[in-house]
Amino acid sequence: MLRIYIIASLLFFGYLFNSCNSSNENKETITIGFSQSIDNDLWRKSMDHAMEVETLLHPNAKLIIYNADRKVKKQIQDVEKMIQQNMDVIIIAPYESDSIVPVIEKANRKGIPVIIVDRKVNTLNYTAFLGADNVEVGKLAGKQIVSLSKGKGTVVEIRGEIVTYPGIERSKGLQQILSKYPGIQKISIDADDFNSPKSKFVKLLDSLSIDYVFGFNDLIAYNAWKIAKEKRPNNKIKFIGVDGLNGTNGGVEFVKEGVLTGTILYPTGGAEAIKLALKIKNKEIVPKMNKLNTTLIDTLNAEIMSSQFDKISLQQSDIENQQHFIKEQLQKYSSQSNLLKALIVLSLVIFLFAIHSIYSRIIISRKKKELELTNAKIISQRNEIEKFADEIKRSNEVRLNFFTGLSHEFKTPLTLIMSSTESLMEEEKIRDSKLIDEMKLIYKNSNRLLRLINQLLDFRKLEEQKFTLQASKTNIFDFTNEVMINFKAEAARRNIDFQLSCKSKNLELFIDQNLMDKVYFNLLSNAFKFTPDNGKINISIVENQDNTVKISFKDSGIGIPDNELSNVFQPFFKASNNSKNSSGIGLHLSKEFVLLHHGTIDLKSKQGSEFVITLLKGNNHLAKDEIVENIDNKNIAQNIITNHLELESEVENFNLAADSEKHSILIIEDNSDLVAFLQAKLTKEYTVYTSDGSDGIEKAIEIIPDIIICDINLVGKDGYEISKALKKDLRSSHIPIIILTAQSSKEAVLKGLQSGVDQYLTKPFSLSILKQSLSSLLFNREKLRYYYTNNIYRVEPESRFGNPEQTFITKMNEIIQSNVENPKFSVEDLADKMSVSRVQLYRKVKAIMGINISDHINNIKLEKAAELLKLNEMNISEIAYSLGFSSPNYFSTAFKNKFGVSPKEYKTSL
Structure with missing residues (x-):
């Protein structure tokens, strides 16, 4: 009850405190926005000041001035901002009459009153217009000129911005008066650069006798007076301006000083605009057009007008001072009042609180006794719980040790089963396909069971913290490729787009290869498990500027519900949309292994799942005992085979011998059974690629295999067309092609040979003959390669090797020979002259000659060097530099490697 009373009292005093503050805010604040078009004009500044002074007289009014600085776009943006701020009234002094119209109409549609001042606009969708009658201004100027001239003389009208309504109307008013007097000649010019000797006004002074000058504002009239005074010191020209501002450089001051004969008072209307805005906001009826009175100020009334203006300025200054004083007093009163209330x-x-503290002390004393009794009970219960927990822990430890030991016992018979099954599968005497399939099933499920046991053992080791990181420097691109090899067959079988993207293929990280391949296999196993056929799985390796590397595993599978993402790495977790068998510890192990690397693993699930591993570069984050010497990647490959992942369908075991040690074959065949047969029979000796014919040419150009086996009847283009296209293409013309077809007629064989194939075999065929044909063609290709390599640039067009390769080599050698003494000649220059890309040139030369293009150019240079040594016209250093070698020492080394003797010994022997 006491607390309720305290809270109620505080609320009461808070209400009392705020009520006084809000008393001054009972009146609604009226926000007025003003868009001024010009910033550095004295008349415009007077308008702004008049508005500010008038606003001070209305405490509930707030004025915000935006200045467009003669920029139409800026003025439109300012008005847009005022509309967005939902100002109560918007006042606009437009710079242009047309451009501002859309935003004025927009404010009108929004229900915001708009007042246009000074210049008119080409729309009537505004609330009110306020300004002087510019036609009347022109008439007043005309009347004074007529009065002074008695109907005769020359008048120069110097206009400002004639495109605006004030300029047009002033000129119109002047014309209406002067047109009645034929003796008065009027000349109109625009205000240009007065200081230029070529200005229009200067030309008029030189060519005419001018009696009167009417400037569209006082500043224009004053500048014209200065020029006339300089050109004709004794001139009798009378100058009339517009604005009639008081003070320095004002029209009234110019009249008093005799500079101007007269000036027409053009009221700014600043105060009147604020009054009009407040009337509109208070829903008073105001006229659409509000005219400001104008009058002529000449030598007769200039003193009186100046005195009146001074009094007005003094009154405005007093008002401002009084308003500031009132604000200061209100602030002092408010602060003192708030302080008193706060006290x-x-x-x-x-x-x-004093009363409450006495009451609380009594209550606390009672509660203390109750807590002491409760605490004693809790301590007793805690001791019992700890005793019970220790018993459970010991019992659980015994069970886990038994389970771990049993798991180790499972591994021995499983290994024996797998080894025996694998041995039987390789036995040539077994021909029963059903028996082979059953043995594969035994091997696959035995391998699956072994992996599950290994995961359980890893989980137990993690619990006991027995894992020690053994990180070594590893090329992460090569490591990832090694793991991906084991998934390529499954990806191909299910038509899954399985790609690796990595910009830096030489990027090295310190990782425990044994642990990291388990992470890779877990993540890829899940990706293949949940990605449908024809889906996508992508691995990307990105090097960041913050000394980290991100490895992303992204799939197009079913994903994981958003509300379950935080539980994915928990042991034994299974997502609600996962209907497949799963142990639930693979991702938990993956996270723990990444944490051992001092990295992180995160999961995103949007249109599939994406696991992102972040690892640090270098080894500064690792302890000394966590770093070991480099481990051969081949061992990792073996581990990958042993720990083969769990897939929903069978994944074949491929021989992991390095592809670089085998020749590559592209089989273009649309019979899947025949393709499978050839793959099975040729995989041990060759790296086999396949195509059903729809992409045969594209695949051949992409792979550049060592040899091609092609059928005739294919999807899309037939075998003849494919062979002809490949033999004509510079990139693939060197590849031997074997036609393997059921068409055995003489015409078919002849057509095949005409299309450029190297051998024509008919079905049914002998596998031994096919293998021997492959070996013979590749052997002949090696002989041709040997010939090219050892004859370098002595290949002539009339030699017996009359084929596209010989033409290619001959042309290339001619280009190299013609540039052999050009030290700036590069491989890129050679490729450009051969009309091929650098990559295509490299592949072509490598395939034909067995060496790279740089070595070939080097060999030709060395042959040329031998000729120069024979001529004995240059010393060894001169020959080395003339042929583009970086130094004589490097030249000598290269020469000795090729010819077996140094250049000096070679020269001496000659």
């Missing part, structure tokens, strides 16, 4: 409330609160 009263604080005193009351202190009193209430």
